[in-house]
Amino acid sequence: MSLLGKKEARFSATLLGLLFLLCTVFLHAQKFSGIIHDGVTRTRAFEAFALAGAAFVLAALVAKESASIQVLSSGNPILAVIGRHIFAFSMVIFGIQHFLYAPFIASLIPSWMPAHLFLAYATGTAFIAAGLSIATHILSRLASALLGVMFLLWFLLLHTPRVMAHPRNGDELTSAFVALAFSGASFLLAAYCSKSR
Amino acid sequence: MVKLGRIFFAIPLGVFGIQYLVLANGEAAFPQSLPGQPAGTFLLMSPGLSCSRSV
Numbered sequence: 180m181s182l183l184g185k186k187e188a189r190f191s192a193t194l195l196g197l198l199f200l201l202c203t204v205f206l207h208a209q210k211f212s213g214i215i216h217d218g219v220t221r222t223r224a225f226e227a228f229a230l231a232g233a234a235f236v237l238a239a240l241v242a243k244e245s246a247s248i249q250v251l252s253s254g255n256p257i258l259a260v261i262g263r264h265i266f267a268f269s270m271v272i273f274g275i276q277h278f279l280y281a282p283f284i285a286s287l288i289p290s291w292m293p294a295h296l297f298l299a300y301a302t303g304t305a306f307i308a309a310g311l312s313i314a315t316h317i318l319s320r321l322a323s324a325l326l327g328v329m330f331l332l333w334f335l336l337l338h339t340p341r342v343m344a345h346p347r348n349g350d351e352l353t354s355a356f357v358a359l360a361f362s363g364a365s366f367l368l369a370a371y372c373s374k375s376r
Numbered sequence: 377m378v379k380l381g382r383i384f385f386a387i388p389l390g391v392f393g394i395q396y397l398v399l400a401n402g403e404a405a406f407p408q409s410l411p412g413q414p415a416g417t418f419l420l421m422s423p424g425l426s427c428s429r430s431v
Contacts, residue, residue, distance in 0.1 A: 363384025
């Protein structure tokens with residue numbers, strides 16, 4: 180509500196980033212072995228981690244609306260830079276996941292789309308390229324924007340039909356909105372990259 | 377682009393929040409609470425906590 184209404188949005192975004200970061204550290208990092216060896220555990224951990232990064236970037240983007248949080252996210256870009264690298268690193272991890280579990284990823288692609296395995300590998304390549312681009316600031320605005328479009332297409336073409344097919348399945352709903360959140364995060368990164376150069 | 381990003385970022389957060397409020401009924405909703413703590417102690421929004429999917 181705060182992010183949509185722009186009321187104390189900087190404070191909210193910073194707090195949200197810290198919340199996701201704490202969640203990653205205290206809930207997910209406990210299963211460090213799982214993060215290393217299990218793809219599902221790894222995905223869960225890096226989803227929260229990437230959203231933390233995106234929230235920090237958002238905090239840097241929104242207009243200065245609160246003086247009370249200046250210690251955390253004033254004009255200095257430290258949190259935003261950290262957030263950008265967290266997001267970029269997570270995208271590279273997601274990309275590697277697509278190569279490690281390509282057949283499973285391919286099975287999620289709607290049947291009416293052609294070349295499932297190729298799309299899985301292409302998506303993985305796009306993730307890694309976007310992550311490296313965001314981290315190095317080379318064509319980072321374009322990479323982030325395209326990443327946002329890709330996530331948005333996932334939301335519309337892949338997840339929404341699955342949610343409609345299983346309306347009472349909370350996992351499908353979560354997956355769909357994780358994709359939408361990452362779309363938003365990517366567009367925020369694109370805006371941040373264009374302003375921070 | 378900031379506006380679009382903020383809307384797409386904020387709406388899912390609201391959905392996750394509602395999901396957690398709806399599901400906040402014990403261990404099933406919070407399987408990863410800290411050791412030694414009762415389930416649901418940490419009312420954190422973390423997508424994927426109760427999910428078994430990879431995308």
